[in-house]
Amino acid sequence: MKFERVIIIRDKTRLEQLIERFNSKAQAKFYIESSDGDFEFFEFEHNTFYESLSKVKNSINGILKYKVINRSFLPTYIFTENDLVLVIGQDGLVANTAKYVNGLPIIGINPDIERYDGILLKHSPKDLNSILKNVIKDSYEIKQVTMAKATLNDGQVLLAFNDFYIGADSHVSSRYSIEFNGQKEQQSSSGIIISTGAGSTGWLSSIFNMANNISEYYNSDINDCGTTLDWNDNKLVFVVREPFMSKMSQTNIGYGIITSNKKLKIESNMPTKGIIFSDGVESDFLNFNSGSIVEIGIADEKANLVI
Structure with missing residues (x-):
């Protein structure tokens, strides 16, 4: 199989969801902290995710083209046989993605090993460059899931x-x-x-x-x-x-x-x-x-x- 591009599947961070809910980061921070919540937790999680996403993009650059799509577009996105699917997020995102990609290989990237169990996210961003090179050479293993x-x-x-x-x-x-x-x-x-x-x-x-x-x-x-x-x-x-x-x-x-x-x-x-x-x-x-x-x-x- 000849892969031409990587489709990166991601979800919104919890901070992004809070900002959508309260219309601004300042309003979200006020709400969380007024309830004695730890807003820095959401900021740290958000920053960690984007650092990992940046590493993923840098690893793909020079090897294949890539496109980032949000989880909400999965049911309507049209995948081709030349797409290699990369999921960065939590385990549930891998499960949700697998239903829509028609058996295409999926690389699961754990963006935050301190927080996510990573049962389906077997790789870290630093591993991606070597993984992509092996995939292109058709030197990789697949675990099939019914x-x-x-x-x-x-x-x-x-x-x-x-x-x-x-x-x-x-x-x-x-x-x-x-x-x-x-x-x-x-x-x-x-x-x-x-x-x-x-x-x-x-x-x-x-x-x-x-x-x-x-x-x-x-x-x-x-x-x-x-x-x-x-x-x-x-x-x-x-x-x-x-x-x-x-x-x-x-x-x-x-x-x-x-x-x-x-x-x-x-x-x-x-x-x-x-x-x-x-x-x-x-x-x-x-x-x-x-x-x-x-x-x-x-x-x-x-x-x-x-x-």
């Missing part, structure tokens, strides 16, 4: 790097029918979580933590429950959160492993406020109201992280 795919009956599609949430968009009961492995039933719950291998140590693990805490309280002899998949496993895990038993709702389908031959099907019974969102980004969503049917399976495309 993604989930939600397909609505009207043709809309949404991908997830970590997980999907399917249910109501607020703290009310999610009502739907669920079909899996030859079984079908009506349910009322707090929604459904579908997790990839990459996401299995995140939101999914917190659900298992809750179940294990309850078991421990009652001195259960059952071994701790939990599921951790490899990132490239062609499997997904779903869990129904807090299913409610009633005359109109059942609780028999609560957990399962989705494979290429075993998909999950859900039909909404929510007149309004039904939603499907991915990777914890509530703005990245599909409406899921009465009449909507979604099928959850494994996405054909993989996320390709440069390691």
Whole structure:
């Protein structure tokens, strides 16, 4: 593959978001400090990010062309097969980017190793020059990550790097029918979580933590429950959160492993406020109201992280 330019994906810093909210840096500073907050923290974080971004640009100069785009433009930006994707920010930005780049290689840069865990951000700005030279020589390794795919009956599609949430968009009961492995039933719950291998140590693990805490309280002899998949496993895990038993709702389908031959099907019974969102980004969503049917399976495309 011949790369012609680097597309740098970034997000606004928290200081930039504060300035947008309060219209000026001075107003933002006044608000934070009047609440006994540490405004210098936001300034230091902001400056550290821009120092790293400057190092990234300097490393790319003389090797490839580059273009910087903001996270908000990801859903509409048209990537080409000659683009090399570079993400600088937090781990969640890598997950959000992977859904839109059609399998292009992604270099994750951690701009602030003192603050960010960097599970998906394996490189620092100082490493970038040598990484780019290796990529151009086609001397680099890729870590593939399986993604989930939600397909609505009207043709809309949404991908997830970590997980999907399917249910109501607020703290009310999610009502739907669920079909899996030859079984079908009506349910009322707090929604459904579908997790990839990459996401299995995140939101999914917190659900298992809750179940294990309850078991421990009652001195259960059952071994701790939990599921951790490899990132490239062609499997997904779903869990129904807090299913409610009633005359109109059942609780028999609560957990399962989705494979290429075993998909999950859900039909909404929510007149309004039904939603499907991915990777914890509530703005990245599909409406899921009465009449909507979604099928959850494994996405054909993989996320390709440069390691």
